[in-house]
Amino acid sequence: MQRFDRASIAPLALLAILLALAPMVVPPSSLPGITRVLVFAGAATSLNLLVGATGMLSMGQGLFVGLGAYIVALGTIRFHMSLWTSAGLAVVVAIPLSALVALVSLRARHMFFGLITLAIGQVGFVFVSRNYSLTGGDDGLTGVVVPEWLDNDVSRHFLALAVFVLVGLLLLRVLASPFGAMLSAVRDNPNRVASLGANPKVFEFAAMLLAGCLGTVFGALWAYTQGSVEPSVVSWVTSAMLLMMVALGGRSLFIGPAIGAIVLELSRTYVQARSSNGDLVVGSIVIACAIFFPEGVGVALRDAVQRAKGRRGARADQRRTEGGAIQATENVA
Amino acid sequence: MNVHLLMAQVLAGIANGALYFLVASGLTLLWGALGVVNLAHGSFFMLSAFSAAALMEAWGSGAGLALAIITVPIGAALVAMALERTLFRRVQATGMWGQLLVSFGLVLVLNNVARLAFGTVSRSVSPPALFAGFVELFGLRIATYQLVVITLTVGVALYLWYLLVRSRTGRLIRAAVDDPQMLGAVGVDVRKLRTAVMGIAALLAGVAGVISVPRGAVNLGLDVQIVVIAFAVIVIGGLGAVWGSLAAALVIGIAEAVSTMFIDQGSEVVIFAVMVLVLLFRPTGLRTIAGRA
Numbered sequence: 001m002q003r004f005d006r007a008s009i010a011p012l013a014l015l016a017i018l019l020a021l022a023p024m025v026v027p028p029s030s031l032p033g034i035t036r037v038l039v040f041a042g043a044a045t046s047l048n049l050l051v052g053a054t055g056m057l058s059m060g061q062g063l064f065v066g067l068g069a070y071i072v073a074l075g076t077i078r079f080h081m082s083l084w085t086s087a088g089l090a091v092v093v094a095i096p097l098s099a100l101v102a103l104v105s106l107r108a109r110h111m112f113f114g115l116i117t118l119a120i121g122q123v124g125f126v127f128v129s130r131n132y133s134l135t136g137g138d139d140g141l142t143g144v145v146v147p148e149w150l151d152n153d154v155s156r157h158f159l160a161l162a163v164f165v166l167v168g169l170l171l172l173r174v175l176a177s178p179f180g181a182m183l184s185a186v187r188d189n190p191n192r193v194a195s196l197g198a199n200p201k202v203f204e205f206a207a208m209l210l211a212g213c214l215g216t217v218f219g220a221l222w223a224y225t226q227g228s229v230e231p232s233v234v235s236w237v238t239s240a241m242l243l244m245m246v247a248l249g250g251r252s253l254f255i256g257p258a259i260g261a262i263v264l265e266l267s268r269t270y271v272q273a274r275s276s277n278g279d280l281v282v283g284s285i286v287i288a289c290a291i292f293f294p295e296g297v298g299v300a301l302r303d304a305v306q307r308a309k310g311r312r313g314a315r316a317d318q319r320r321t322e323g324g325a326i327q328a329t330e331n332v333a
Numbered sequence: 334m335n336v337h338l339l340m341a342q343v344l345a346g347i348a349n350g351a352l353y354f355l356v357a358s359g360l361t362l363l364w365g366a367l368g369v370v371n372l373a374h375g376s377f378f379m380l381s382a383f384s385a386a387a388l389m390e391a392w393g394s395g396a397g398l399a400l401a402i403i404t405v406p407i408g409a410a411l412v413a414m415a416l417e418r419t420l421f422r423r424v425q426a427t428g429m430w431g432q433l434l435v436s437f438g439l440v441l442v443l444n445n446v447a448r449l450a451f452g453t454v455s456r457s458v459s460p461p462a463l464f465a466g467f468v469e470l471f472g473l474r475i476a477t478y479q480l481v482v483i484t485l486t487v488g489v490a491l492y493l494w495y496l497l498v499r500s501r502t503g504r505l506i507r508a509a510v511d512d513p514q515m516l517g518a519v520g521v522d523v524r525k526l527r528t529a530v531m532g533i534a535a536l537l538a539g540v541a542g543v544i545s546v547p548r549g550a551v552n553l554g555l556d557v558q559i560v561v562i563a564f565a566v567i568v569i570g571g572l573g574a575v576w577g578s579l580a581a582a583l584v585i586g587i588a589e590a591v592s593t594m595f596i597d598q599g600s601e602v603v604i605f606a607v608m609v610l611v612l613l614f615r616p617t618g619l620r621t622i623a624g625r626a
Contacts, residue, residue: 107612108568111370111429115568116612119605122561126602236557240437247434277449283441287420290434294427 002053002184002254004176011255012168019161023154031153033269035225038160039218040265042167044245044257046214051243052251053175054207055187057110060101060117061242063124064094064212066234068219070128070135073229076145083147087220091213098212102205121239129231140230144223156225163221167214172254174210183207248289250296259298263289341474342590348479350586351486352548355541356559357566357578358493359534365573366509367527369421370432373439375560377409377535380443381542382551383451384408386458389546395461398543406539413535417528425527444556453553460547482544489540493575502529510573565608581611 022034050056068090075086105116128135190200249260272278293300363369384405389397424431464478497503508516517523570581592603
């Protein structure tokens with residue numbers, strides 16, 4: 001079970017510190033790329049509430065990211081709303097929408113559940129990309145109005161970082177609560193949860209509501225940090241990318257999706273700036289990660305850290321006992 | 334309402350549904366019987382369509398199509414079997430997640446390969462003169478090309494039926510649908526079977542890709558478009574059910590074609606509406622292996 005203590009917050013804090021240092025380290029021109037990684041990392045972490053914590057393979061998270069992005073873009077461009085009003089409106093709209101998606105998709109389980117969420121997401125994509133008068137159709141919407149204090153790359157980066165850390169802490173707290181324990185019980189054995197007198201569907205429903213709202217938050221953040229939205233945000237591309245980030249980083253680790261986002265999005269940004277064949281490289285990276293780290297890069301990383309710690313501990317043991325502790329650690333490795 | 338127009342749309346829908354069936358039937362066997370979820374299945378379809386279009390441009394539409402229908406599906410099957418042995422087999426033990434990652438990576442790689450090999454311009458090759466006309470049947474004008482697609486699909490469906498019911502491979506596949514663990518326990522090499530089914534599935538997708546060329550607009554978006562439709566067919570038809578997917582493919586094809594008479598755009602939405610409707614009443618699809626979805 002997830003705990004809310006120093007050990008579980010430490011990786012998130014470490015990541016946050018690294019990303020907070022980014023504006024000082026990377027050239028200013030590549031800062032927006034890092035900011036986008038942050039937005040993806042947050043959206044993937046919110047998706048992992050479904051995938052990793054509750055065991056629901058949602059392929060429709062892009063719908064909520066797109067919802068947030070489009071409501072903020074429409075609100076600020078057409079209706080002159082402020083940052084907070086439009087973001088708040090997006091979350092308010094996300095509640096009934098995610099409830100509707102949950103009602104339909106929770107009829108099925110596992111991959112079938114995933115395919116229904118994918119289908120609903122595609123309906124949203126078709127609606128957005130064909131509706132020229134409201135959403136700008138294929139062209140999307142450009143020129144999201146941002147307040148003055150947000151009108152430079154560094155402050156956009158720190159806004160994204162702040163939202164990412166806040167949502168991360170919230171999610172960690174939720175996972176450490178009795179509700180979070182019930183979510184992992186539903187993931188491990190829904191029948192047993194039902195036989196103990198709780199309705200697993202209620203917990204899946206609640207998880208979908210929360211994940212939908214948080215996905216919307218990062219969609220709103222997308223609109224503010226990118227300045228424009230296009231229909232591909234709503235489409236399966238975003239949903240699939242987010243799901244791959246979760247799988248690539250490690251769904252069993254809280255920080256895993258963020259690691260996946262960094263690997264996938266940074267390599268994509270890096271390659272795309274240099275050649276037009278970014279997909280070839282990114283696809284190869286995904287395949288290689290799947291073969292060498294089937295449980296996720298983050299899990300492999302954690303194991304490596306623990307092994308290093310264990311070896312250091314073993315060396316201390318060896319000094320005391322002259323025993324075969326190294327042998328033992330290496331056998332485990 | 335014009336009855337003739339309606340009938341023409343229904344027929345076009347059947348022809349489209351036939352293509353969907355060819356793509357989905359292999360995928361449903363692969364997933365239902367052998368637990369391989371292959372997102373890159375549509376990439377085989379797209380690559381086959383591009384190869385066939387290139388052959389038809391180089392050799393003339395008649396000879397090119399004849400050459401393509403023989404060589405391209407076999408090529409697709411060989412590529413798929415090689416990919417199964419080198420990539421999918423390695424992640425089999427880690428379950429669905431490894432397969433999702435590998436096949437998603439393959440979608441990206443194969444799409445890029447197609448872009449490098451065939452360019453970004455969408456291709457349209459007119460069908461050979463023999464198939465370009467219309468025939469009068471029961472007072473209806475029917476495009477010959479649609480008849481060819483339907484005939485060919487019936488032929489492939491018969492072959493598939495023969496394969497499943499009569500051949501040893503087919504018996505093994507049906508056994509795998511029922512109980513894969515037991516099949517392994519009695520000494521059948523399930524890994525080899527997996528490779529074979531992957532080949533058959535890609536062969537069917539290859540056939541569909543080749544005969545879809547005269548339909549027009551062979552483009553780089555086809556891979557995902559067709560695989561999403563194929564998954565919708567599987568969901569509606571039921572996992573591992575070949576004949577369920579035939580029914581589902583026809584329902585989807587007809588619903589899509591008829592809907593274009595009433596709404597201008599967004600016929601994809603109709604596919605998903607059908608899917609959601611079916612699942613509201615039958616959460617495991619029309620026919621499925623109970624409990625294994």
